[in-house]
Amino acid sequence: MRFALLGSGSEGNGLVVQAGKTTLLMDCGFSVSETLNRLARLGLQATQINGILVTHEHGDHIAGVARLARKFELPVWLTHGTLRFQREAFADIQVQELNPHHRFNIGDVEIQPFLVPHDAGEPVQYVFGDGENRLGVLTDTGHATPHIESTLSGCQALVLECNHDEAMLMGGRYPASLKQRVGGRYGHLNNQQAATLLSDLDTTRLQHIVAAHLSQQNNTAALAVAALSDALNCEKEWVAVAGQTDGLDWRALS
Numbered sequence: 001m002r003f004a005l006l007g008s009g010s011e012g013n014g015l016v017v018q019a020g021k022t023t024l025l026m027d028c029g030f031s032v033s034e035t036l037n038r039l040a041r042l043g044l045q046a047t048q049i050n051g052i053l054v055t056h057e058h059g060d061h062i063a064g065v066a067r068l069a070r071k072f073e074l075p076v077w078l079t080h081g082t083l084r085f086q087r088e089a090f091a092d093i094q095v096q097e098l099n100p101h102h103r104f105n106i107g108d109v110e111i112q113p114f115l116v117p118h119d120a121g122e123p124v125q126y127v128f129g130d131g132e133n134r135l136g137v138l139t140d141t142g143h144a145t146p147h148i149e150s151t152l153s154g155c156q157a158l159v160l161e162c163n164h165d166e167a168m169l170m171g172g173r174y175p176a177s178l179k180q181r182v183g184g185r186y187g188h189l190n191n192q193q194a195a196t197l198l199s200d201l202d203t204t205r206l207q208h209i210v211a212a213h214l215s216q217q218n219n220t221a222a223l224a225v226a227a228l229s230d231a232l233n234c235e236k237e238w239v240a241v242a243g244q245t246d247g248l249d250w251r252a253l254s
Contacts, residue, residue, distance in 0.1 A: 001109075001130040001225065002252040003157065006030065006038040008139070008212040009244035013061050015137060015159065016042065016049075019130035020108030025052045026126060026137065028064040032071055035064055038247060046072045051106055053098075054078035054121035056140060056204040057085045069093045077106075079113075081122020100124045114151045116141035119186040127151060133253035135159070139213040142186040144197040153201045156253045159242065160198060162224035163188035166217040169218040191227035206232075208251045212242040 006014030012029035013172065016039070026149070029036055036046060044115040052074055055061055062082075066089045069076050075194070083090065083097060083213055098104065100113045100122065112127040118140045128135045136152040139161035152158060169190070181187050189197070211224040221241045229236045242248040 001128070001133050001135065002250050003128070003135050003159075004042050005159070005210070005242040005248040005252045006035065006042075006210070007244050007247045008242035009214060009216060010060050011244055012036065012063070013139070014064075014247075015021065015045065017109060017128045017135060019128070022050050022107030022109045023048050024106060024109055024111075024128070025049050025068075027055055027061040028052060028068050029060040029062065030064045032064060032067050035068055041247075044252065046074075049074055051075045051077065053111065053126060054082055055125055056118060056120035057082050058120060058140070059139070062086065066090055066093060077111075079122040079124055082120070085121050098124075112151065114147060116146065116148065116184050117143055119181065127155065130253075133157070135253065138189075138197075139163075141189055142184055143189070143193065144200075149197065149200055152197075154205060155201075156205050157210075157251065158198070158201075158206065159210045160194050160228070161189040161211045161213045162191045162194045162211040162219065162227065163213050164190050164215045164218035165220070166190045166192065166222050168223075169215075172218050174217070182215075182218075188215075191219065191224050194224075195227040195231035198228060203232060207253055209238070210238065210240045210242050210248060210251070214241065214244075237249070 001019040003017045015026040033161045034244045077096045110129040113124040134155040136155040225239045
């Protein structure tokens with residue numbers, strides 16, 4: 001199994017996971033042409049994708065999903081709560097409503113959705129598996145929960161939100177209402193929250209750790225890397241960062 005990110009941040013998100021003969025896209029916040037360019041950078045074509053999984057209805061995660069799915073006749077999986085806000089956009093698309101409490105398979109990939117606290121209709125994140133390895137993805141959540149901890153514990157790879165540095169957010173130019181939203185219990189994880197969660201997980205089998213969804217205004221890669229490397233007591237070079245422009249190249253799980 002391997003994974004890569006098309007991009008990660010407030011201007012667009014997309015993650016690709018492959019196992020066996022199955023290639024899945026998680027979210028798509030880019031235009032069709034931009035998505036195709038970013039897939040090509042990874043050596044992929046849209047015709048190789050077997051389906052799209054959606055986390056929630058915010059534009060940086062879903063803006064390109066319907067157009068890509070329509071153009072290439074791709075099925076889309078999302079929760080009922082997310083679909084409520086997208087029924088018109090997805091009216092002519094093959095949509096599968098998923099139960100956020102039930103695991104399911106798409107081809108060679110096992111998917112475990114899990115609910116997260118975020119200001120959206122019914123937001124989820126996912127753990128992807130191939131029977132031997134597990135990739136856990138967690139962005140767009142305001143705080144960690146026991147359910148999140150138990151779901152992500154023991155994964156071989158983690159893509160973990162490090163959205164902001166708390167001091168930079170509070171001292172920055174955002175209006176007070178936006179600061180409250182981003183830093184609130186239904187907003188986004190800051191560096192220290194991500195590090196605390198990471199230190200509470202079983203990481204004995206961890207092969208890859210990726211800091212993701214960094215704010216371009218309220219964080220730096222160096223701060224996010226420092227927080228996660230401290231939590232793991234590892235070299236900073238071992239922590240990868242998924243960027244908004246460059247995403248992240250393929251990482252293999254073995």
